[in-house]
Amino acid sequence: MLPTVVPVFATLPVFKPPDDFEPEWLVPADATFKGGANYVILNLVNGKRYEGETVCFKDRHYRHMRTMKNENTIGHNYHLYRSMRYYGIQNFRFYFRRTFVFEGREKLSDIEKRAFNEKFKAAYLHPCETYWIRRLGLMDDSKGYNQKETGEGGIGCAWTDEHRAKFIAKQTGHTNTPTKPVTRCKIIKEGETHQKVRLTRYDGCSAAARANPGAAFTHISACCLNRKDCKSAGGFLWWFCKDTDVYDKVITVEWVGNLPQVCVQSAIISKLKLPNGDFLEQWHISMHKAGRTLSTADKKVNFRNISACCSGKRKRHWGYEFRRVTTEERKDFDEDGKRIIKSKKRKRN
Secondary structure, eight states, X not given: OOOEEEETTSOOOOOOOOOTTSOOOOEEOOTTOOSEEEEEEEXXXXXXXXXXXXXXXXHHHHHXXXXXHOTTOOSTTHHHHHHHHHHOGGGEEEEEEEEEEEETGGGSOHHHHHHHHHHHIIIIIHHHHHHHHHHHTTTSTTTBOOSSSSTTTTTTOOOOHHHHHHHHHHHXXXXXXXXXXXXXEEEEEOOSSEEEEEEEEESSHHHHHHHOTTSOHHHHHHHHTTOTTOOOBTTBEEEEOOTXXXXXXXXXXEOOOOOOOOOTTTOEEXXXXXXXXXXXXXXXXXXXXXHHHHOOSSOOOXXXXXXXXHTTSOSOBTTEEEEEOSSOOGGGSOTTSEEEEOOOOXXXX
């Protein structure tokens, strides 16, 4: 099967369902193929299959193999990987249904690549995947491993009013529901009996975690539930919203708790040489936060490479040097977490 060439600046191909009497055509897959594909994973023992799609089959095949080897995986299609471990990977085969080579995609920026990939998936990959899942009945546990009709959020799987009502009832009845509003408490000034604080309201633990990268969803939830092993998250105190909470202003309240400290073991410092010879150092509360802060449209700062720099396996990443916080303190940096280090120039004789 020769791959279809898809120019990124031309009109994208659109999937057209074949007639019901037309047979399906499958060819053995090449694990090193870097183009896009609609593919099939077939169990040779019981005939069950999984229908998938990807814009880079080599990466997708690698993730399948890695997840299959991880017995602790709890992700989507856990039963597929459990079946692979039970029957043995030698009893599974990968097949191509349709393959694509993208012409000119290497000239796009990371943001443009993501936009193109989403458009191509919507135009061809997802409709093709959905068609064959429906035609072959692969959402039936006796026939296939697919749990959704497409990889894009279950498109085509309509919720009934009964299903929606059951889901809402289940969420609202759970004490740790992410839809329950939470309050973030930032302690401005300490005191023996009273403290100055600033409160911020979020619609739920998920929204709070997205707005505060240093605070994980599970830690925020644990704080709100008053678990003994979790007192704070991301340098803030947390609780479920109260009627007496006053938001977005500095107020004086009765003592609410000890001043949380951000764990300096996870904090890192980036160092960049400036054109004038000085150095710019920035404080980051985590490697993930550093990657998001330093990344631009033209470059992506990867936290794995940051970790390699901190462990001494790499010297630099995108011109930055990284190290873990040792004796430095957050107060040594300005409000934006930056400071300038003057270069030591040699004196001429």
